[in-house]
Amino acid sequence: MPAKPRDELLDTLRACRLWRGATEAAVAELARHARIERFTRGAVIATEGEQADRFAVIVTGKVKVLHVAPDGRELTFETLEATEPVAAVAALAGARQPASIRAATDVTLAWLPRASLLELIESQPAVSRAMIADLARRVVNFTAVATALSLDVPSRLAGYLFQRALSQGVATTEGLSVEIGMSKTELASSLGTVPETLSRAFARLRDDGVLEVRGNEVLVRDFATLARLGSGEAD
Numbered sequence: 001m002p003a004k005p006r007d008e009l010l011d012t013l014r015a016c017r018l019w020r021g022a023t024e025a026a027v028a029e030l031a032r033h034a035r036i037e038r039f040t041r042g043a044v045i046a047t048e049g050e051q052a053d054r055f056a057v058i059v060t061g062k063v064k065v066l067h068v069a070p071d072g073r074e075l076t077f078e079t080l081e082a083t084e085p086v087a088a089v090a091a092l093a094g095a096r097q098p099a100s101i102r103a104a105t106d107v108t109l110a111w112l113p114r115a116s117l118l119e120l121i122e123s124q125p126a127v128s129r130a131m132i133a134d135l136a137r138r139v140v141n142f143t144a145v146a147t148a149l150s151l152d153v154p155s156r157l158a159g160y161l162f163q164r165a166l167s168q169g170v171a172t173t174e175g176l177s178v179e180i181g182m183s184k185t186e187l188a189s190s191l192g193t194v195p196e197t198l199s200r201a202f203a204r205l206r207d208d209g210v211l212e213v214r215g216n217e218v219l220v221r222d223f224a225t226l227a228r229l230g231s232g233e234a235d
Helices: 005-015 024-033 088-093 114-123 125-149 153-168 184-190 195-207 223-230
Strands: 035-039 044-046 054-060 063-068 074-080 100-103 107-113 176-179 211-214 217-220
Touching: 005 024, 005 054, 005 107, 024 107, 024 114, 054 088, 054 114, 074 184, 088 114, 088 125, 107 114, 114 125, 153 176, 153 184, 153 195, 153 217, 153 223, 184 195, 195 211
Parallel strands: none
Antiparallel strands: 035 107, 044 100, 054 107, 063 074, 063 100, 176 217, 211 217
């Protein structure tokens, strides 16, 4: 039997890492204040610079956190999925949104007022520890993003493919097969560049004998060079 809407909401809030350790009563109180909102793919959920007086937890679907430059170029910081919090850091700080948020798929969000988060922290000490751990993890992630952006595009691409190869690469007789995992347009955005520049980066790695592109698959022929380029240690 399909889950009822309220049951699905409670399951989502229970699974959210931000308040891991909260009591059932505390989660039920959050659910009481939640407001469900649905967005179609591509819809703008929040805009960089606007006041963050609420935050959300993703019930279904995915969202992108991104910066849109004046020239229209997009830089994707992260993609978030079901049970993950959205805009919680800015809401907790009472600050403005540091980035825009867009629906990467059709998405359902459970919006919660900032006051609910503050009340939860005051009443549940374990939640404070979970939030500190989560905020620390996010700082590490964004530091990694900043470090990657200091590299040229071929090195950023190599770093991405190197990480994919480590986690999902499949050894073949020709080399290491790696699925790109997203469209090239999405990959360009996540690397802080445009599709044309990404295509040139792929071509450079191909011409250097590092890899071969086969549609949405990459065949890594020189893993050591890929690793060196991805770490910024290229000659």
